[in-house]
Amino acid sequence: MIPEIGHFALILALCLAVTLAVVPLWGAWRRNLGAMALAPSLAVGVLVFSVIAFACLATAFLQDDFSVRVVAANSNSLLPPIYKFSALWGNHEGSLLLWVTILAGWMAAVATFSQQLPTVVLARVLAVMGIIAVGFLSFSLLTSNPFERLLPSTPADGNDLNPLLQDPGLIIHPPLLYMGYVGFSVAFAFAIAALLGGRLDAAWARWSRPWTNVAWAFLSAGIMLGSWWAYYELGWGGWWFWDPVENASFMPWLAGTALLHSLAVTEKRGLFKSWTVLLAIFAFSLSLLGTFLVRSGVLTSVHAFATDPARGLFILVFLALVVGGSLGLYAMRAPTVTSRIGFAWLSRETLLLFNNLVFTVATLTVLFGTLFPLVMDAFELGKYSVGPPYFNAIFVPLMALLMPVMGIGPLSRWKQDSAARWRAELLLPGLAAVACGLLLPLFGQGYNLWVALAVTLAAWLVLGLARDLHNRIRSAPSIARGLRRLPASYWGMQLAHFGFAACVVGAVAVTQYSIEHDLKMAPGDSETLAGYRFEFLGLARVEGPNYLAQEARFAVTRNGRPVARLAAQKRRYLASGSVMTEAAIDDGLFRDLYVAMGEPVGSGGAWAIRLHYKPMVRWLWLGALFMAIGGLTTVADRRYRRHRAPARAPGGREAAHGTPA
Incomplete structure (x- = not known):
């Protein structure tokens, strides 16, 4: 009976998601406040029924209900209870239910914590997320039903959970990874809502930025835990192998990192608006692509779940509709919202633009290396393998180019700066960084040029952060007061950049000295x-x-x-x-x-x-942890809680919502 309740709850969640996808969007078009006001309640309703379905499947696992196909295939009566619970998402059907539940949680969070947004904006955002929920709920019910029964031939016991997954890493890693994957749907929804309204301004970037930071932080933590899990569980002592499914999570992270920095420019200066929207579409599209790679059967990997081509076709069609539709809307709307604000070549805007280009090229590099063997195989042009030598040969130099710019960025000024000021600010940190690169590797396993370069770049970045912190607090009456008045977003930036420096040193040291x-x-x-x-x-x-x-x-x-x-x-x-x-x-x-x-x-x-x-090797994971904490810290910034809905114009219209959808 419990599995049937879960199945029915999933059907009700789909019905509410369809309503959410249609009614508020129609209300935004017709300026019907009643229809738009339904969006938050519908989003919460989708969450309630998704959680009921999730709880029902968890109960089936914990009670050893082997009449449910997914329980019989992925659990066993001897399995410890904690692994019976985590076995829920150690398979295709259950992990998809986890994905749907997390998506519903993000929708409900936006509905709950964004009440200060204009009604029409919130309605559009939630409607776009509702469309995504319709796709995944349909996928679950039509091709991947987690509540399918094995009746009347119920097995006496289950097949057991894959031993690789009988590990604490399974309990934490997939939920965190999915929180990041699915979280980029919020940035995507804000971007599409802004395009529908024809209004890409600083307010849109400010609304979207905290949600993007949280999603990026969860994805950083998920990738870090996945790397750590592979290191100690697979027995080969490696922390990253450029496996296609590893790349599937890394590509959205790279695009999301570019998006974070681009949103900062859009919020502060009103620049890069069209580019920021494109990055939001790109980041979420890569999340969907990762879902396709893992669940379509085109990859053979310890991470991959599904092998049913019908499931892969469903996701591929959904991916084409989402990406094609969003890019079509972008093509129509983006030319009308281009920025006309200028900036000098020596400015923070230029450095952040370079940051965006590097991360975008890195993303495309990983995308090409991941898809090339699949495309060649699909067209029967031969079997190809793209491994670590390709990725390292391109990715490592890109990161080496990025770090000098990261050291300058926090100290630079918006709109216009000067080389003389940069030289005055960075001469001492630069000399100290070179000294660190020359001296610190002497304490390792023998002097190594690559380690010396990594230490130099990391020291340059950290000392630049320290110089910027000194500049910001030196005029305060006391150090304590100066530190207290710095916003949370600044501390988040400091932590994330420090974590990146630690990751670089750890990666190079373990590669060269192992x-x-x-x-x-x-x-x-x-x-x-x-x-x-x-x-x-x-x-x-x-x-x-x-x-x-x-x-x-x-x-x-x-x-x-x-x-x-x-x-x-x-x-x-x-x-x-x-x-x-x-x-x-x-x-x-x-x-x-x-x-x-x-x-x-x-x-x-x-x-x-x-x-x-x-x-x-621990510096890799500690650095990633600092980056994740930095991403979460930015959300505490008070300015992200100061949004006020604009006054309504006569006739029920809102004064600052842009043009009709």
């Missing part, structure tokens, strides 16, 4: 790696809640002093018989020691063992 040994080891053997001695103490048999494991135990010492005890495992899951590696990691701020088991080798208890020394 040491890996693959060898055969038996109990009693030892191996020295980067000054650390790994001694194989022995094997133990371990019983888990739903698996049996062979555990290899190691003692790690340095210069005769104990450092860590590590226990890597080779697990065999009872329900599916799948065998998985669980790496053992001694983590630290400046290095990780990493042990993973391979396969048994010969007799005598010998195993294939992989030992890693990973310097500064």
Whole structure:
């Protein structure tokens, strides 16, 4: 009965979404305040019924209702309860329901926290989000019903959840990633609403900017957790492989980063309006493209879910309609709202424009590398593989070009600046950055030119941020008062840029200084790696809640002093018989020691063992965490809560809503 309630709730959510997509948009066109006023209530209604459907499917998983096909295929009675719950989104149908529920949550949040917007703007925004919800709810009900029954032949037990997904990473990573993916629908909806109203101004950018920051922050955190999860779960010690499905989440992040900076220019100076709208369309379109790549069956990846071509066709048609329709509207409206405000070549606007170009080129580079093999294969032109050498050869120089500009940007002035002022402000930070690049790598595993360059650029960025902070508080009566009067958006920028610098140093250091040994080891053997001695103490048999494991135990010492005890495992899951590696990691701020088991080798208890020394790998994830916190911090800025709806003109019209849709 519970699955039927969930199915019915999903149908009701679709009905409300159709109403939301049609009635408020009609009201905006006809200037019917009653129809427009329905939008917030309809958005909340979609959320209520989506949550009911989600709760019903969660109940089916927790109660081991194997009459539900998706439960039987992705759960098991031996599975720990926490993984039974997270198994809900460890499959195509359930993850799509999570997507729909998060989309409904974003719609309800916009309806709740944007009451200060003009009624016509809010109605258009929610109607556009309603159209997106109609597409995904239809996709779920027509091709991916999560409540489909296996009656009358109900299995006695389930097939089990993929062992790769039986990890705390599954509990956190997909929801955060989807919060970012789906969150860009808000920026997209604001952009389309602005085009419909024919009014692209600073107010539109100010309304859209906090929502975009939050979506970008969640996506940053989701990508960071995905990288960390792959690092310790897959057993190969890597943090990024340029896998097509990894790229599917990275492309919206790159486009979203460009969008954040472009929105800042549109809000502050009224520039780049058409370009900002195009970036909003681009970012959300890449989110939809990522959905297509993961769920269409065109990719084979540990991240991919669906293999049904019909599902891929549905998403492809929906993607074409959304992207084609929005670009068609952009083509009609954008020429009428171009900016006529000028700026000098030496100005903050120019630097932010360069930022946009770099991130856009980086996005297109990743897009080309991801789609090229698929296109060639689709036209039967051969099998091609685009791997890390291509991406690194193009992406790394682009980031190296970007960082000098990032160091100048916070110190530069709007509209017009001068090289003499830049030189006066940045000479000392520049010299200090070069000194850091020359000296700090000497404390590593030998001097390395690439590490020296990364340290120089990161120090340049951080010292530029420090100089800007000093300039802003030096006229205050006290340091404390000066710090308190800085807006939250400024602190968000500082945290995000600092996090980016940390990521760059971590990525280059771990790439250049990593040491890996693959060898055969038996109990009693030892191996020295980067000054650390790994001694194989022995094997133990371990019983888990739903698996049996062979555990290899190691003692790690340095210069005769104990450092860590590590226990890597080779697990065999009872329900599916799948065998998985669980790496053992001694983590630290400046290095990780990493042990993973391979396969048994010969007799005598010998195993294939992989030992890693990973310097500064944690800086990658700490940097991404700082970026995510920075994105969320900007939302606390008071100016984003000062919007007031304009006074209504006679006849029920609002004075500042633009032209009819």
